[in-house]
Amino acid sequence: MAEAATSVSILKDLGVVGAIATVTSAIITGLVSLYFKSRSDKVLETLKADLASENNKAIEKLKADLTHENKLKSARVDYEYDARKRLYKEVEPIIFAAHLAAASVRGRLLPMVERLRAGDISLDSKKNWLATDPYYLRSTAYRIFLPLVFEYILSSRISQYDFALEPLIGRKYMALAVFHEIPTGDFNLAQIVEPRVPYDPYAKVSETERKADVAKYMFQGIVRGDVQRFTALMTSTGEKPLPLEWYKFEQDLENEQSSLAKAFVPVHNTLFNLHPVTHPVAWRAIIAYALLAEFFIEAREFTIEEYDKLMEALGWKKFDFREKPDDVEDIVVQRHFEAARLYVQGRLRARFKTLHTAAAA
Numbered sequence: 001m002a003e004a005a006t007s008v009s010i011l012k013d014l015g016v017v018g019a020i021a022t023v024t025s026a027i028i029t030g031l032v033s034l035y036f037k038s039r040s041d042k043v044l045e046t047l048k049a050d051l052a053s054e055n056n057k058a059i060e061k062l063k064a065d066l067t068h069e070n071k072l073k074s075a076r077v078d079y080e081y082d083a084r085k086r087l088y089k090e091v092e093p094i095i096f097a098a099h100l101a102a103a104s105v106r107g108r109l110l111p112m113v114e115r116l117r118a119g120d121i122s123l124d125s126k127k128n129w130l131a132t133d134p135y136y137l138r139s140t141a142y143r144i145f146l147p148l149v150f151e152y153i154l155s156s157r158i159s160q161y162d163f164a165l166e167p168l169i170g171r172k173y174m175a176l177a178v179f180h181e182i183p184t185g186d187f188n189l190a191q192i193v194e195p196r197v198p199y200d201p202y203a204k205v206s207e208t209e210r211k212a213d214v215a216k217y218m219f220q221g222i223v224r225g226d227v228q229r230f231t232a233l234m235t236s237t238g239e240k241p242l243p244l245e246w247y248k249f250e251q252d253l254e255n256e257q258s259s260l261a262k263a264f265v266p267v268h269n270t271l272f273n274l275h276p277v278t279h280p281v282a283w284r285a286i287i288a289y290a291l292l293a294e295f296f297i298e299a300r301e302f303t304i305e306e307y308d309k310l311m312e313a314l315g316w317k318k319f320d321f322r323e324k325p326d327d328v329e330d331i332v333v334q335r336h337f338e339a340a341r342l343y344v345q346g347r348l349r350a351r352f353k354t355l356h357t358a359a360a361a
Helices: 002-118 134-154 160-165 167-178 186-191 207-212 224-233 246-254 259-271 280-298 304-314 330-360
Strands: none
Touching: 002 134, 002 160, 002 167, 002 280, 134 167, 134 224, 134 246, 134 259, 134 280, 160 167, 167 280, 167 330, 186 280, 186 330, 224 259, 246 259, 280 304, 280 330, 304 330
8 A cells, every 4th residue: 555655646746747847848948939939020120121221222223213214314305306406407408508509510510411412512622611611610610519518517517416316317418428429439430330441540651641542541530638628618617617609719719829729720630621532530420420419309218229210210311422423332321321320329328338337326
């Protein structure tokens, strides 16, 4: 019995100890849980605070970026508005004046073919207006160079950004710039179609040989520096540069010591006593001026496709200079036209390509 009582007592004691252990474990677990929960809550709060701070920073940055972007858009809109206003106010009137100048070029050069047919521009220098009539030669030069003057004026008033803003104005400007290339294109004009025109103005030959074959040995172009100098001197100085009025141009040429008269010498030499037979390269340049003028007047979109259609409509017979059909073979007349057509087409294509590159930049 005593052993049984002792066993019961021990079991009771073990139960008490177990209960205490359970309670103690629960308390410890609770305390640990409470500790980690408290710590977890603090970490969570810290994370929340950090996240809120980061979000606020991101929101503020986004607001700043949007504000900056809106300012940029606003500035671009303002710039484009001002740029368009400037283009319409300053550039378009000059381009319109260049159209009139191109019409003047066409109005002189197409009738020149009639003068050739009539014998007024003859192989006989005594019957050639370009050798006997200073007014005719000077006025021809004046008309030919007017588009170059307008391109010179525009070059300081139009920017690369304008080309992207108003592509049509860009193409018009680039077409106008080709006028500047024709006087210096003599070697290309001589070689652009087969058979090439024999042309070697820098050959070391005697004066007798040079005079015996003028078509081959006479220089029939103008060097770039002389073109630029003459163009600049044909431009009036002032706040709004314009081409010299005809009367002022002629007046200055009368003074042989004037800067304009000296700059005119290479131009005069190219046109003096010109005839397609003796000056085939210069004649091709004359045709090139006329073709480019035709394009500049009649084009609407200013594309190569439009140029090709206009040239096809114009045709080589417009430049048939022969007094009699058997004076020169048809093929010779056709080659002169084809050389000028291809030369202008090539220069337009190169200029338009430059325009696309500039606009893309």
